[in-house]
Amino acid sequence: MLLFSGLGLFSYFLIANYTDFSPKTAEAFYSWGAVVFTILAFNLVGYSTLRLSEWVNRQYVINTFRKWKLVMVYMSVIFLFLMLNYGVFVTAKILANVEPIFNFSRSGWNLLIVVWMAEMVVIGLLLSNRTLQANWLLQQEAAKLQMENSRAKYTALQNQLNPHFLFNSLNTLIAEIKYNPDNAVCFTQNLSSVYRYVLQCQDRNLIPLKEELDFMNSYLFLHKVRLGDCISYDCRIPPEYMERQIPPLTLQLLVENVIKHNSISPDKPMTIHIEIDNEYLVVSNPVSPKKKKDSSSGIGLKNLSNRCRLMSNKNIVIQKEDSVFTVKIPIIQ
Known part of the structure; x- marks a missing residue:
């Protein structure tokens, strides 16, 4: 929870400090409601990403998950975080009732991409770490069960002989x-x-x-x-x-x-x-x-x-x- 909350606040303050908002948009963007919304949104998407990662790890081990499906899953996560940052901008404009809602200046888009790429680095490291941990645990479990499997087969042979x-x-x-x-x-x-x-x-x-x-x-x-x-x-x-x-x-x-x-x-x-x-x-x-x-x-x-x-x-x-x-x-x- 702290990681995704911190990631949300990092994105929020970076956008807030380096984007030229109109006074009306800035007033809405700097409100407590915007902060809470950003934290909740990042936690929701973040935990959904973790659950998705766990599901992918299980499927990859059990069914030798097809590579194209794996690529599609992670591309969806990348796109989702991009849309989340875009949604923070749009929400601020909606709260301030500023038109046009879905258009931004060039500097705004550049900042959005920079923030998004920073988030991808953090999320990538997190998912890689969790995948390595999951694989390590699976290897330990597999080694243990393999030993039990060999023992069981040996016992069956003994029973027959x-x-x-x-x-x-x-x-x-x-x-x-x-x-x-x-x-x-x-x-x-x-x-x-x-x-x-x-x-x-x-x-x-x-x-x-x-x-x-x-x-x-x-x-x-x-x-x-x-x-x-x-x-x-x-x-x-x-x-x-x-x-x-x-x-x-x-x-x-x-x-x-x-x-x-x-x-x-x-x-x-x-x-x-x-x-x-x-x-x-x-x-x-x-x-x-x-x-x-x-x-x-x-x-x-x-x-x-x-x-x-x-x-x-x-x-x-x-x-x-x-x-x-x-x-x-x-x-x-």
Whole structure:
């Protein structure tokens, strides 16, 4: 507020002292009303410029804001300040009832341009400083989230390769080899696909939705063989969304949560619903809690939210109801 008030007073007194006003115009220009009007006008335009600058910084980071749009935005700000100074002159003439209202002498125009250029230097330095600060904060946040993203992916890899998962998979495979050799081949192929996918996506921050769904098919197949044919999913995603992207292993985490926290059996089958709603991937399941609840720290969903915020500047949405648990994941074009 002090900066824009000072800038307004600087412009006001410079114009007042170096412009040859008629006595009637000078009387109106030197009034308290003119001073207050100038301060309010400069604060209004100044704060609007700051808000606009913040919006531009966000858009530039998120959407790689087109250069011509960026130029148009700042050209509008420059023109707005020129019109503001011109408005101070015009207002003084209106208050003094002096004609012609919109015409000025050559010296008046020269002074107007000088004042305007001085203001542009100050505003340019201010916006540059704020942009540098915003970029520094974004870099710090990005570095922090990148670290969390790497940690989350490493945790997902550990979860897939942990002894418990491998032990269950190998036990299931042994049983299938003995009782259902044909299915054992399919089980081995899907187990191989799961491990291959997990290893391949370690160096990727985003993955097409189609690849993630293919992975989930293999991952769910392993659980269906182990649990029985009592878990399935209903996918209703339009074809045009298949190339949209999400963080890798997103569906693995959500499916794992469903299996971990719900009682699933032939008497209590589980269907996971997957759809698109307002640029979010929506994954929901009916709630069928186990009698003995597994301990949960919620770190998996927290890491997923951090990864989504890093990639899209949006958090995931978690909705808990009595009968349905829903997680909404922002998708990226």
